[in-house]
Amino acid sequence: ITPPKPSKNLPPSPQKLPIIGNLHQIGPSPHRKISYLARKHGPLMLLHLGKVPLLVASSADAARDILKTHDQIFSNRPNSSVANAIYDCKDIAFSAYGDYWRQMRSICVNHLLSSKKVQSFRDVREEEVFLMMERIREAKSVVNLSELFANFANDVICRVALGRKYEDGGKFKKVLEELGVLLGSFDVGEFVPWLYWIKFVNGMSGRVRGVARNIDEFLECVVREHIGQKGEGEKDFVDVLLELQRNERGGFVLDDTSIKALILDMFAAGSDTTFTLMEWTLSELIRHKKVMAKLKAELKRIAGCNSTIAEADLDKCQYLKAVIKETLRLHPPLPLLVPRESTHDAKLLGYDIAARTRVVINAWAIGRDPLLWEDAEEFIPERFLNTCIDFKGQFQFLPFGAGRRGCPGAAFALGAVELLLSNLVLGFEFALPGGERGEDLDMVEGDGLTIHRKFPLCAVPICES
Numbered sequence: 001i002t003p004p005k006p007s008k009n010l011p012p013s014p015q016k017l018p019i020i021g022n023l024h025q026i027g028p029s030p031h032r033k034i035s036y037l038a039r040k041h042g043p044l045m046l047l048h049l050g051k052v053p054l055l056v057a058s059s060a061d062a063a064r065d066i067l068k069t070h071d072q073i074f075s076n077r078p079n080s081s082v083a084n085a086i087y088d089c090k091d092i093a094f095s096a097y098g099d100y101w102r103q104m105r106s107i108c109v110n111h112l113l114s115s116k117k118v119q120s121f122r123d124v125r126e127e128e129v130f131l132m133m134e135r136i137r138e139a140k141s142v143v144n145l146s147e148l149f150a151n152f153a154n155d156v157i158c159r160v161a162l163g164r165k166y167e168d169g170g171k172f173k174k175v176l177e178e179l180g181v182l183l184g185s186f187d188v189g190e191f192v193p194w195l196y197w198i199k200f201v202n203g204m205s206g207r208v209r210g211v212a213r214n215i216d217e218f219l220e221c222v223v224r225e226h227i228g229q230k231g232e233g234e235k236d237f238v239d240v241l242l243e244l245q246r247n248e249r250g251g252f253v254l255d256d257t258s259i260k261a262l263i264l265d266m267f268a269a270g271s272d273t274t275f276t277l278m279e280w281t282l283s284e285l286i287r288h289k290k291v292m293a294k295l296k297a298e299l300k301r302i303a304g305c306n307s308t309i310a311e312a313d314l315d316k317c318q319y320l321k322a323v324i325k326e327t328l329r330l331h332p333p334l335p336l337l338v339p340r341e342s343t344h345d346a347k348l349l350g351y352d353i354a355a356r357t358r359v360v361i362n363a364w365a366i367g368r369d370p371l372l373w374e375d376a377e378e379f380i381p382e383r384f385l386n387t388c389i390d391f392k393g394q395f396q397f398l399p400f401g402a403g404r405r406g407c408p409g410a411a412f413a414l415g416a417v418e419l420l421l422s423n424l425v426l427g428f429e430f431a432l433p434g435g436e437r438g439e440d441l442d443m444v445e446g447d448g449l450t451i452h453r454k455f456p457l458c459a460v461p462i463c464e465s
């Protein structure tokens with residue numbers, strides 16, 4: 001007699017409803033909702049979104065198991081109807097794990113995001129910071145800092161990737177914002193097949209097509225313009241991509257769609273996340289006067305008789321770095337990272353996980369886990385001074401994800417954020433409009449894949465000198 005097959009040891013699940021499973025328990029602010037569910041059901045929890053199993057990891061140990069021990073099995077991305085509609089997932093962030101993804105990622109790291117490349121963009125960052133400071137100095141009253149931050153992040157990427165700023169860049173930025181919202185919204189039909197029609201009725205399908213068309217119109221123009229100006233001036237990222245296309249290597253064909261998808265990724269993955277980090281950091285500083293004063297003192301000491309902080313000074317700004325890390329702990333711009341999918345069966349923390357399970361890692365919940373962080377809900381940058389907690393290899397702090405699919409743009413983003421914030425804090429005091437007290441500044445979160453402030457950060461800048 002053959003012994004009965006041992007039954008699978010599945011992670012705990014909250015009770016589910018027929019057909020929709022746990023879909024009704026997610027909705028807006030999913031990182032908060034699933035963190036609440038995980039408190040009851042544990043650090044590895046299996047939800048059912050319609051017919052799709054979704055594994056949620058909410059502890060550093062679970063994250064380590066997924067992103068390190070079994071990184072290869074969990075390096076795929078699940079299918080997303082929105083990403084599919086835009087360049088067929090031929091970008092880096094949404095392409096399936098495999099050779100195509102590997103080649104695209106290595107092109108992008110070697111030609112745009114390596115630390116050597118990032119250093120070479122120093123002039124661009126310094127010029128854009130200077131322009132931003134001028135703009136704020138000229139403002140006589142309330143300034144919408146969120147908008148300025150968004151323009152800054154976009155302009156830096158525009159200049160290094162496309163070679164210059166574009167007049168219709170503002171329109172492109174709006175389209176990207178819409179893309180972010182669509183990527184973060186739920187296409188119910190992905191989970192409950194017989195509700196496939198909903199996206200046609202609620203307008204989602206039309207919005208996705210509109211966004212795809214607008215993105216392609218802009219990027220097609222950019223690429224055509226670059227083809228038309230062969231060999232003139234310094235090479236930007238688009239020039240490099242076109243050159244790689246001409247000198248096809250090792251059988252890897254970089255077609256026009258791949259080029260546009262790569263450029264789009266730099267904006268879609270890099271712009272919103274970077275500006276969000278600036279927005280939350282300055283918000284926390286405005287709310288915490290003592291931290292602001294301590295940071296100002298550090299920056300004044302380092303600037304000495306200069307009125308600005310230069311890139312070369314940033315290594316000395318240890319408190320600034322701690323302030324940014326503390327902001328990323330409490331407000332990771334992508335609180336659930338970017339979803340993964342398992343390619344094979346695996347065992348995690350003793351549970352059986354089937355192939356093709358979607359996985360999200362709740363970096364937001366891990367960053368606020370009281371077992372890992374003292375006074376976890378408080379903003380205390382000092383906790384990052386004199387510790388080895390950095391952006392790599394520690395699973396209690398995961399704002400950039402980890403493993404082979406971890407963010408390749410961290411150095412690029414941090415270079416821009418550190419330079420801008422240090423100069424802003426050195427150059428200005430910020431008061432809230434209408435005499436509102438800093439500590440009363442609202443911290444309400446918006447919706448979307450990237451979680452920014454629901455209401456823009458508006459303040460009255462007062463020049464220090």
Ligand code: HEM
Pocket residue numbers: 092093094105113265266267269270271273274277332333334337338339398399400401402403404405406407408409410412413414
């Ligand atoms: C503060 C700024 C940023 C944050 C917080 C951030 C965060 C993240 C996170 C959490 C992921 C998913 C990682 C995972 O699955 O483990 C990711 C992926 C990615 N990020 Fe970033 N990112 C930032 C800036 C940037 C910038 C500036 C760029 C490029 C210009 C960039 C390009 C990418 C790309 C291409 C991916 C996809 C990687 C892949 O799937 O292989 N990011 N980012």
